[in-house]
Amino acid sequence: MTALDALKTQAAADAASKIVDQFKADPDRLSRMSLDVAGIFVDVSKQSWSKAGFDSAVALFEQAGLVEARDRMWTGKEINVSEGRAVLHVALRDSDAENQRLRGAEITADVKTARDAMKAYADGIRAGTITGASGKKFKTIVHIGIGGSDLGPRLVFQGLAPLQPEIDVRFVANVDGSELALALAGLDPSETLVIAVSKTFTTQETLANFLAARDWLIKALGEEAASKHLAAVSAAPDKTGAFGIPADRVFGFKDWVGGRYSLWSAVSLSLIIALGYDIYERLLAGAHEMDQHFLTAPFPQNAPILLAAAQLYNRIGLDRPSRAVIPYVHRLRRLAAFLQQLEMESNGKRTSPTGEVLETKTCPVVFGDEGTNAQHAFFQMLHQSEDVVPLELIAVQHNPEATPDMQQKLLSNIIAQGEAFMVGKSLETSVAECEKLGFDAARTAQIAPQKVCPGNKPSTTVLLNELTPETLGALLALYEHKTFAEGIVLGLNSFDQWGVELGKTLGVNVLKDITGDVIAAHDPSTTALIKRIKG
Numbered sequence: 001m002t003a004l005d006a007l008k009t010q011a012a013a014d015a016a017s018k019i020v021d022q023f024k025a026d027p028d029r030l031s032r033m034s035l036d037v038a039g040i041f042v043d044v045s046k047q048s049w050s051k052a053g054f055d056s057a058v059a060l061f062e063q064a065g066l067v068e069a070r071d072r073m074w075t076g077k078e079i080n081v082s083e084g085r086a087v088l089h090v091a092l093r094d095s096d097a098e099n100q101r102l103r104g105a106e107i108t109a110d111v112k113t114a115r116d117a118m119k120a121y122a123d124g125i126r127a128g129t130i131t132g133a134s135g136k137k138f139k140t141i142v143h144i145g146i147g148g149s150d151l152g153p154r155l156v157f158q159g160l161a162p163l164q165p166e167i168d169v170r171f172v173a174n175v176d177g178s179e180l181a182l183a184l185a186g187l188d189p190s191e192t193l194v195i196a197v198s199k200t201f202t203t204q205e206t207l208a209n210f211l212a213a214r215d216w217l218i219k220a221l222g223e224e225a226a227s228k229h230l231a232a233v234s235a236a237p238d239k240t241g242a243f244g245i246p247a248d249r250v251f252g253f254k255d256w257v258g259g260r261y262s263l264w265s266a267v268s269l270s271l272i273i274a275l276g277y278d279i280y281e282r283l284l285a286g287a288h289e290m291d292q293h294f295l296t297a298p299f300p301q302n303a304p305i306l307l308a309a310a311q312l313y314n315r316i317g318l319d320r321p322s323r324a325v326i327p328y329v330h331r332l333r334r335l336a337a338f339l340q341q342l343e344m345e346s347n348g349k350r351t352s353p354t355g356e357v358l359e360t361k362t363c364p365v366v367f368g369d370e371g372t373n374a375q376h377a378f379f380q381m382l383h384q385s386e387d388v389v390p391l392e393l394i395a396v397q398h399n400p401e402a403t404p405d406m407q408q409k410l411l412s413n414i415i416a417q418g419e420a421f422m423v424g425k426s427l428e429t430s431v432a433e434c435e436k437l438g439f440d441a442a443r444t445a446q447i448a449p450q451k452v453c454p455g456n457k458p459s460t461t462v463l464l465n466e467l468t469p470e471t472l473g474a475l476l477a478l479y480e481h482k483t484f485a486e487g488i489v490l491g492l493n494s495f496d497q498w499g500v501e502l503g504k505t506l507g508v509n510v511l512k513d514i515t516g517d518v519i520a521a522h523d524p525s526t527t528a529l530i531k532r533i534k535g
């Protein structure tokens with residue numbers, strides 16, 4: 001029997017008892033299934049597993065060879081085999097000495113050169129020694145990128161921006177025109193810096209948005225002056241010259257940084273300028289602390305492993321196809337979007353690195369929105385549907401932006417929701433409620449069943465002491481390592497993304513049909529849509 005089959009057998013056996021009863025049967029459950037690391041408390045004790053289920057989920061990682069895989073990643077082996085690349089975002093959070101020891105002189109120099117260049121540029125802009133063409137200080141950065149070149153920096157900026165930033169950042173990802181129009185609205189071109197961020201520098205949306213933003217600058221300032229308002233971040237710096245970006249304002253990173261793992265690189269240049277290099281360093285320090293924890297903590301007390309184990313238990317053990325991520329933190333409202341790319345693009349795959357079709361399901365649908373808002377929108381379904389949607393409830397314990405009253409209300413909501421999902425509401429309780437309200441027997445018979453919540457629905461709680469650069473860095477690294485660990489157990493390459501290519505290729509074909517004289521052969525629906533667009 002494979003380890004995953006053993007997990008399925010154990011999970012099926014666990015289903016005989018409820019989560020609340022697991023607590024009664026096992027007095028050490030909470031201490032075994034929760035831990036504190038890097039300013040973050042993680043509690044997986046409200047998951048569906050018994051002690052044996054927990055043990056078999058945690059055992060998956062040892063059996064799948066995670067220790068060796070982790071070593072191979074850390075020391076720069078080409079673990080992204082389909083693209084022939086190392087995966088070294090952790091090097092961006094390591095000291096020069098550690099990089100030298102683990103990865104050699106070239107990687108050390110790559111990391112250091114990139115850091116020094118970003119720091120000099122960011123410090124210069126913040127001090128006003130690097131300005132726009134007319135000598136005015138930059139007040140706004142328009143950050144143009146998509147996917148991994150957008151989601152991380154956007155989340156971190158929203159997470160950490162001061163209430164009145166001296167330098168603001170506006171993000172543009174969509175090529176729909178409106179996002180750019182809204183970003184540019186009200187801006188003074190002479191005080192605006194436009195940064196194009198693209199690992200490949202071939203991404204259609206980013207290049208189109210960048211050219212439109214550059215035109216906006218040229219119209220206002222003229223071509224020569226406009227070039228002083230442009231910068232680029234790319235792992236293909238040779239491609240940026242064609243877009244009129246002066247070479248001394250091109251910031252590089254290496255192809256061993258995956259797009260969805262790139263927020264630790266120059267991809268975050270906008271927020272390094274806006275928030276300051278010291279904040280970026282603190283973000284790295286928090287991530288580094290989580291890296292060390294992931295490297296050294298025994299698996300049963302290793303936070304990324306606990307989250308990954310819960311996901312595999314739900315997805316493989318119990319065939320639960322989705323997971324809700326609910327940050328009770330407005331500043332982290334884009335967390336689900338960030339995790340959608342991190343987890344679904346990394347692990348939403350059907351084959352092994354050698355091409356065999358996998359026997360198990362892989363990544364669930366990850367979705368979510370900020371709490372408490374989500375409670376007033378889609379929690380109804382989560383509480384009463386027969387489908388079980390495991391939840392991740394995330395909050396910040398101390399928030400200087402909230403009054404004590406607001407904070408207590410917010411935190412009581414997240415705690416109560418975890419409890420409500422687990423304990424549910426029985427028919428007896430519902431009947432008693434109806435009787436207390438004075439309902440007659442007929443109305444009670446109608447209404448009481450509608451109030452029932454089956455309960456026994458699992459959740460994980462993630463509580464940050466405070467939202468700081470350190471805890472945010474640690475939180476994002478926690479999810480990165482969770483995703484990596486799951487990928488090892490699932491037996492797939494978490495670092496490529498072949499599935500996104502088909503849509504891109506067909507998009508180019510359809511664009512030719514829309515802009516050219518002839519329409520190639522398609523199905524009737526697609527042809528009709530192209531004709532409709534052409535008018």
Ligand SMILES: O=P(O)(O)OC[C@H]1O[C@H](O)[C@H](O)[C@@H](O)[C@@H]1O
Nearest residue numbers: 147148149198199200203259500
């Ligand atoms: O940074 P870029 O090269 O512009 O890529 C932006 C995004 O586009 C691609 O389609 C990939 O699926 C993503 O992983 C990537 O983050």
